[in-house]
Amino acid sequence: MVEHLPKITSSELSMLWSTYIGDTMSICVLKHFLQTCEDQDIKPILKLALSYSYDHVAQISDLFTKEDIPLPIGFGEQDVNLQAKKLFSDVTYMRYLHHMGRTGLNSYSLAKSVSARKDIRNLFKQFSNQTETLYDRNTELMQEKGLFIRSPYISYPDKVEFVTDKKFLGGLVGHRRPLLAMEIAHLGVNIEVANVAKTILLGFSQVAQSKKISDYFKDGYELGKKMVEDFMIKLKEDDNSYPSTWDSTVTSSTEAPFSDKLMLFHTNAQSAIGLGDFGLAIAASLRKDLTVNYEGYILRIGAYAEEGARILIEHGWFEKPPQSIDRESLRNQNK
Known part of the structure; x- marks a missing residue:
């Protein structure tokens, strides 16, 4: 017996849509990073990040097709020039992955927390696990190369105190x-x-x-x-x-x-x-x-x-996100 799934909610649709758009952009960016990367230690991490973005796009595409939801345009080959010269250093690539990995961990956690359907919750859980793996590998490599920027240190507290002054x-x-x-x-x-x-x-x-x-x-x-x-x-x-x-x-x-x-x-x-x-x-x-x-x-x-x-x-580049029906516009059509 095939399980009947409820319709995708607005929260789920919004998160899936933005993830799809973001990953089509990431594919373009990561392809050029990989094409121009000189450090052989960094290339495997860029390849891993690229494979995850391709996987996200494929899975969301499959889901949208089954639900009869039009796929966003996003970004493609016309948005990246793989023949262009190197613009950023390899260090930038690592710092970029670190920053985007931290963002991904936060966004996928939020996406799962606002999702009701089990298949979509599992999807965002998978995306989060992949991002965690990528984040850890990149962080470890940054530390090995002396590039990881730690939060400032402070002295350890020596006792527990309560605030008594409103100042x-x-x-x-x-x-x-x-x-x-x-x-x-x-x-x-x-x-x-x-x-x-x-x-x-x-x-x-x-x-x-x-x-x-x-x-x-x-x-x-x-x-x-x-x-x-x-x-x-x-x-x-x-x-x-x-x-x-x-x-x-x-x-x-x-x-x-x-x-x-x-x-x-x-x-x-x-x-x-x-x-x-x-x-x-x-x-x-x-x-x-x-x-x-x-x-x-x-x-x-x-x-x-x-x-x-x-x-x-x-420039006509702003792809409209999913939105609710404009009832006022529909009513005016009958007048």
Whole structure:
């Protein structure tokens, strides 16, 4: 007897759709990374990441076909130039995989938590397990090569204490208490993520075919640079250690390995990840000055992402995500 499965819910459809789009983009990016990678230790990890993206696209394609859901266009051969020269260093490839692996672990966990159908929950569980394997292998290799950026260290506490002073939450001016471990951790992660984004945006600005789009990437680079400076100040104020600010190398190539469409979509996706990271940082930060700082960058990144979406729409590159029926439009058709 064939089990009858319920329809895919809106949450499941949204997660599957965005995963499909993201993996078609990843295939393009990883193919060029693999084509230009020089370090023989890194190539197997790039191949593994590429195989996982192909697997995700194939499984979601099969599911959508069975459910009679149209496949998104996503990205393909027209969006990558495998003959283009190397744009980023091999170190960038590893840092990129580390950053995207962390993002994948978070997104697949969320996707499973909002999915009801057993087959879809199992699918996201599989994707999460694959990402965990990839993340661990890449992290171990980064540590072996001395490239892994650890969160700042603090002294171990020597006793348990309770907060008794309402000034613990701090203010916007005047003396503020030392940073908590979780506040330091989020500052460190956001510095690292901003540094990766800066490197990618610098490379994109160098090869974009459109001056307007190139300028957009340059603006994003400057925004990331300001973020790193501000977050570093917060750590330095308390004499805390801080992550390396060294940027991975961008070559002198001006030959675009990716289409402007792909690079714009990639940048918007990175902006969405940044917004999510800052939301988590706000939830974990009890000092008011940190909260205000993060809120300010949420507004700036939100405006930046909106501008990127406008450019995508102007060029006819913005693929509409699944949405509910426009009832008002249907009613107006009968008038």
